[in-house]
Amino acid sequence: MNDPGVATTHINRLSNESLEGSIAEQLFAKIVTDAQDFEVAFALRYRAYFNAGYLKNIDHHSFSDIYDDRPSSKTILIYRGEQAVGSIRVCVLDRAKPDAIDLPASRMFHEEIDNLLTVPPHSTAPRRAVEITRLARDPERLDDRRVLWAMFRMVGYLIIANNADIVFVAVTKNHMPLYRRMGYQIVAAPKAYPGLDVETGLMACFRDDFTSVQRQVAILGSVSRSSLIYADFIGGNKVPVFEDAVTDVSSRLISNRTDARGTETGVRKIA
Secondary structure, three states: OOOOOOOOOOHHHOOHHHHHHHHHOOOEEEEOOOHHHHHHHHHHHHHHHHHHOOOOOOOOOOOOOHHHHOOOEEEEEEEEOOEEEEEEEEEEEEOOOOOOOOOOOHHHHHHHHHHHOOOOOOOOOOOEEEEEEEEEEOHHHOOOHHHHHHHHHHHHHHHHHOOOOEEEEEEOHHHHHHHHOOOOEEEEEEEEOOOOOOEEEEEEEEHHHHHHHHHHOHHHOOOOOOOOOHHHHHOOOOEEOOOOOOOOHHHOOOOOHHHHHOOOOOOOOOO
16 A cells, blocks of 8 residues: 555655755664564554544554564564654565465455466466555645655665565555656556455556666665675664765756656556
8 A cells, every 4th residue: 555645755756855854863774573562663653644534533543463473574664763754565475485475455356466476487486566545644744745755765675675576556546646757667457455445456566667767766776685784674774765875966956857758557458
């Protein structure tokens, strides 16, 4: 499920001042590993989804699901100082493992995901996928784009760490242009999302497009295994999000206006 607060955000309008400000006023990130941090993430997730109208009131003001308990899921918290201001989850599907568990989006798009994960001809390795889900920002900081960029950036490290072939995301219709500008293609039209009062379609970004996306999206440009923060972050430590982000962002801003205006708005046909 994508960010409830990103409806009017356009990545191709990211300015030099925005990214440089992100570096100057540092945000931090950590993969959640203990019960206390999980409760922080669940409470933040609840506030974001309730504020957006996707979720009815829950007495304990905490929102979680069965995927949060799975070893194949990783939740990230974004901090401004000591305050958690963003949360996002990455779920991994590795069909090489006998206990592989379907992605959350498979509840709506099982056939589409299964088709895209079918082993290609002349290949013996099952395709590995991740799903970006449960993206949430503090409702009081929806005007702070840096939190959004921070979440996308840190997810990039988990995509690399899991050697993903495909990245899936369930996206509301009005958020699809944002994800198209980050290299995602529409796979399936929106339908009701289980447990939430919202419809989402399925979008996917493919390994062949990862490099070009990194060239176009400034915040992803330095995300790699050789990054200064990669090992610490994957190891569960709290790290500065933009420690080694590019500073010359002028040439790395999203400027693919042709794609934004072009023919990507159709539903991808599955062979």
